[in-house]
Amino acid sequence: MIILSSINKETLLCWKSALSKTAFLSSCNTFSALKKNLQQLNPQLILIDYELPGFIGYQSIQELLAISKQIKIVLFGPNLSDETEWDFFKAGIKGYCSDKASAEQINKVINAILQGELWIRRTLTHRILDELIKTTDEKKRIKQSIQDAIASLTHRENEIALLVAQGESNKNIAYQLAITERTVKAHLTEIFKKMRVTDRVKVALIIKDVIQSQ
Amino acid sequence: MQPITVMVVETGQSQAISIQDLERNSNIRVLDESKLNDYNTVGSLLREQEGTVDFIESTLEKINRLNPKTVLINANQTIQEYCDLLVAMHYQQPHIQAILVINDSISEDYILKALSCGAQGFITNKLSALDFIKVVNAIDQGEIWVSRKILTKAMDQVLFS
Numbered sequence: 001m002i003i004l005s006s007i008n009k010e011t012l013l014c015w016k017s018a019l020s021k022t023a024f025l026s027s028c029n030t031f032s033a034l035k036k037n038l039q040q041l042n043p044q045l046i047l048i049d050y051e052l053p054g055f056i057g058y059q060s061i062q063e064l065l066a067i068s069k070q071i072k073i074v075l076f077g078p079n080l081s082d083e084t085e086w087d088f089f090k091a092g093i094k095g096y097c098s099d100k101a102s103a104e105q106i107n108k109v110i111n112a113i114l115q116g117e118l119w120i121r122r123t124l125t126h127r128i129l130d131e132l133i134k135t136t137d138e139k140k141r142i143k144q145s146i147q148d149a150i151a152s153l154t155h156r157e158n159e160i161a162l163l164v165a166q167g168e169s170n171k172n173i174a175y176q177l178a179i180t181e182r183t184v185k186a187h188l189t190e191i192f193k194k195m196r197v198t199d200r201v202k203v204a205l206i207i208k209d210v211i212q213s214q
Numbered sequence: 215m216q217p218i219t220v221m222v223v224e225t226g227q228s229q230a231i232s233i234q235d236l237e238r239n240s241n242i243r244v245l246d247e248s249k250l251n252d253y254n255t256v257g258s259l260l261r262e263q264e265g266t267v268d269f270i271e272s273t274l275e276k277i278n279r280l281n282p283k284t285v286l287i288n289a290n291q292t293i294q295e296y297c298d299l300l301v302a303m304h305y306q307q308p309h310i311q312a313i314l315v316i317n318d319s320i321s322e323d324y325i326l327k328a329l330s331c332g333a334q335g336f337i338t339n340k341l342s343a344l345d346f347i348k349v350v351n352a353i354d355q356g357e358i359w360v361s362r363k364i365l366t367k368a369m370d371q372v373l374f375s
Binding site (some may be wrong): 114125128132136 | 229304326329330331332334356357358360362363365366367369371373375
């Protein structure tokens with residue numbers, strides 16, 4: 001199922017001609033109707049005209065993805081600046097296509113996107129790698145700061161953090177380590193401070209993540 | 215038109231890149247220490263020491279000496295060293311473009327990792343000299359050279375990590 005969303009009859013005709021071999025097509029002419037169709041029809045792909053009434057840019061893309069995470073969105077519009085087009089990709093579209101594209105070109109774009117590919121201008125592709133490098137660096141930095149925080153825990157704090165990760169209550173931890181609950185709480189306060197978190201659930205998640213990655 | 219200077223980083227013999235083919239009828243000039251008289255001694259000394267001196271340090275030294283626009287990295291082994299070299303290049307010589315030359319057995323995850331370390335593209339060792347030249351030129355123009363499939367995976371990593 002593919003939803004075509006445009007108020008322009010010529011655009012809809014062109015899209016329909018490009019998708020003449022696709023059995024299940026539905027069309028709508030406002031953004032609110034598109035949202036309703038998305039909820040009811042569970043389509044694989046949506047074609048959106050930049051001029052669709054109610055469509056307000058990145059926010060609208062995010063609204064659609066909030067309804068269906070898996071939905072593939074192709075936006076058709078005028079020639080945008082690299083910056084604007086890239087922001088649409090960051091919002092989650094899978095392809096951007098000129099509103100003047102021929103039926104043949106549209107067919108090619110849609111086939112590529114249905115096969116799980118992105119349809120992005122060559123001049124924008126280096127931005128993906130730049131972002132990938134940034135994201136990877138950020139992940140490394142976070143990993144390192146977690147490792148540093150864990151390394152700064154004392155032996156006792158480490159024991160308590162591990163028991164927290166196993167889901168033990170303060171009472172059980174106190175019993176297992178033969179200390180008072182008050183001491184457990186004092187250690188936990190110190191653990192939260194060192195790990196820069198505010199609750200035991202976050203400690204548990206971080207420790208479990210570290211254990212799994214080892 | 216300024217030539218595109220290329221340096222080749224290789225550690226294995228199983229996947230040698232044909233340097234002569236790259237230079238033929240193109241604006242590409244392959245930088246080779248044996249061609250530079252001034253560096254003959256240093257070059258042969260380095261070759262003798264290969265395997266004993268640190269791979270990344272010696273490669274970075276070569277890059278600094280030859281100052282290429284593009285480095286072709288023959289990544290026929292899935293070793294961490296290539297990624298470490300890419301990261302070091304990305305920070306020390308960000309203007310130099312790095313292209314990985316891979317064989318079919320290298321996994322997509324490894325390619326993604328290499329791209330996240332700073333490679334601008336990858337090509338297979340089966341590519342013809344003509345296509346090699348095309349890729350080197352495209353990357354020199356600021357493009358990246360990866361398949362749409364890998365590009366999509368990279369984008370997913372950016373959006374959902």
